Amino acid sequence: MALHTATLTFKEEATCSICLELMTEPMSVDCGHNFCRSCLTSIIENQPQETFHCALCRASFTRNSLRPNRQLANLIDSFREMNLRMCEEHEQRLLLFCEDDEKLICWCCERSAKHRGHVTTLVEDAHQDYKTKLEKAVTKLKQMQDECKNKKMSIREQITNWEKTIEDQKENIQSEFKNLNIFLQEEEKFYLSKLENKKEQALKKLQADQVSLNMQSNEFKHHILELEKKCQEPENELLQNVKDTLSRSSSVKLKLPEPFSLDLNTDCKVSERYFDVRKKLKSYQVNVTLDPETAHRDLKVSKDRRRVTGFSFRMNLNTRLNATMFYSVLGCEGFSSGKHYFEVDVGDGNGCGVGVCLENVERDDDQRQDPLSGFWTIRLCQPDGCIALTSPPTHLHLMEHPQILGVFLDLEAGLVSFYNMITSSHIFTFPKASFPGTLRPFFQVCGDSFLCLPPPDN
Incomplete structure (x- = not known):
């Protein structure tokens, strides 16, 4: 009972007589009474006079006389914290937690009818x-x-x-x-x-x-x-x-002109002729075969000159004219004018290079493969995929691996183009060039890869 009385007395002393709530940031005036900072501010702000009166005793005070009461503020904070841990009904400490009602209770609350049968635990637990x-x-x-x-x-x-x-x-x-x-x-x-x-x-x-x-x-x-x-x-x-x-x-005879056919014989049905790119390209197809005399010593060219296979080891140590060439072989055929097309079957393998090069180009191991050096080729390799050997190289992002490559030359137009003949889709065209000499088909095989040259369609 004494604790309850002391609690009420302190609460009464700590209550702001203006807002009738526990003081927040209490401020003292000259007479010693305390009020909330916000309550005092609401009274004196926007007022022209310098002197005001205490709300309790009517004693005078000025703006400059206001002082924060930190000791009272600390006591009020302690009181608030204590009140949170005290049962208002039984004035006992809230030591238990009621699982059913999800609230803090005291020992008396636990024994009351209100919480009878509820699950309770110590607050700490x-x-x-x-x-x-x-x-x-x-x-x-x-x-x-x-x-x-x-x-x-x-x-x-x-x-x-x-x-x-x-x-x-x-x-x-x-x-x-x-x-x-x-x-x-x-x-x-x-x-x-x-x-x-x-x-x-x-x-x-x-x-x-x-x-x-x-x-x-x-x-x-x-x-x-x-x-x-x-x-x-x-x-x-x-x-x-x-x-x-x-x-x-x-003696005068009539000499009639010989009959002259006006049949054009140049009918060009554009929609039928050019709708199928594959069909049009094949109209320029030439029979390309491999030239064994130009093959690297570690490459094996078949008897029909249509297949070349690479080896991961050297076949022999004989010194030959082409012993320093990288793993490549040229086609027998040379092209100096017109339009020409040939196909190369690379299968699922990688490490193959296909294209054309100048007939007299150097093919040493340290030779760069780009148009400035006389090469117009693309390479299939891991992990880079398909690369056009421009300067610098151009990475080609293809939707699928091209198993059969088509190579189309237009020497008058200065173009070298590559096609995926499975999908009849264009892969890459080198920038327009002026070819200084005869071009020959170029094939490069690395490791145990292979490629072959299908015969032209009849």
């Missing part, structure tokens, strides 16, 4: 138990947060990769159509030139026939006038030299 549970919950949530963060990063990476994939595919499509446009433009020039030549030939023949017929017509006209004039002469004059006149007219 409940605190430690629930702290552990909360920490486990925090750990689990942090794990899920980390998992969520990692998933977000993964999705962000997927988005980046997908956007790159789409952009690469977009570039491939644009490159393929650009290459096709160049190809079609060259074809258009060819057929228009062919048509123009046909036109010139026909016009030249028809115009020559026209000149011949005009000359014959004039001759007929001359003889007609001569005969008509003879018919008008008197008897004695008409009969003079009449046989000679008739002989001259009868």
Whole structure:
């Protein structure tokens, strides 16, 4: 009972007479009374006078006389904390935790009808138990947060990769159509030139026939006038030299032009001819075979010269002219003009290089493979995938491994292009070049890889 009385007395002393609540940041005025800082501020702010009156005793005080009462503030904080651990009903310490009602209770509360049959534990034990549970919950949530963060990063990476994939595919499509446009433009020039030549030939023949017929017509006209004039002469004059006149007219013969066919024979059904890129490329296909004399000593060329196999060991130690060449072999055929196409079957293997090179190019181990050195090639290798050996090299992001490569040359246009012939899709075209000499097919085989040259379709 004494504790309850002391508690009420302190609470009364610590209550602000302005807001009637326990003081917050108590401030003392000259007379010694205390009030909340916010309550005093609300009274004196925006007031012009310098002197005010205490709300309890009406004693005067000034703005400058206000002082914080830290000792009282500490006591009030201690009182608040003590009140939180004291049962208001029984004035006992709250030492128990009621699991059912989820609140702190005292021993008297536990025995009351209100909490009879409820599960109770000591506050310290409940605190430690629930702290552990909360920490486990925090750990689990942090794990899920980390998992969520990692998933977000993964999705962000997927988005980046997908956007790159789409952009690469977009570039491939644009490159393929650009290459096709160049190809079609060259074809258009060819057929228009062919048509123009046909036109010139026909016009030249028809115009020559026209000149011949005009000359014959004039001759007929001359003889007609001569005969008509003879018919008008008197008897004695008409009969003079009449046989000679008739002989001259009868010797005149009509020479008709030889029949000339106006069939163009240059019909170009564009939609049928160029819709299938594979079909069009194969119209320029040439029969390429391997030249064993140009093969590296560790490469094995088949008897039919259509297959070359690499070895991971040296076949022999004989010194040959090509002993210092990297693992490559040239095609027998050389190209110096026109359009040419050939195919190379590389299978599922890697470590292969395909393309063309200048006939007299150096092929030493330390020789760079790029257009400046006389090479226009692409390479299939791990882990880089497909690379166009430009300067610097161009990494080609292909959707799938090209098992059959198509190589197309247009020497007049200065183009070397590569195609995936399984999908009939364009892979890469080297920038336009001016070839200083004859080009030969170039093949490179590393390790135990192989490649073969399918014969042209009949």
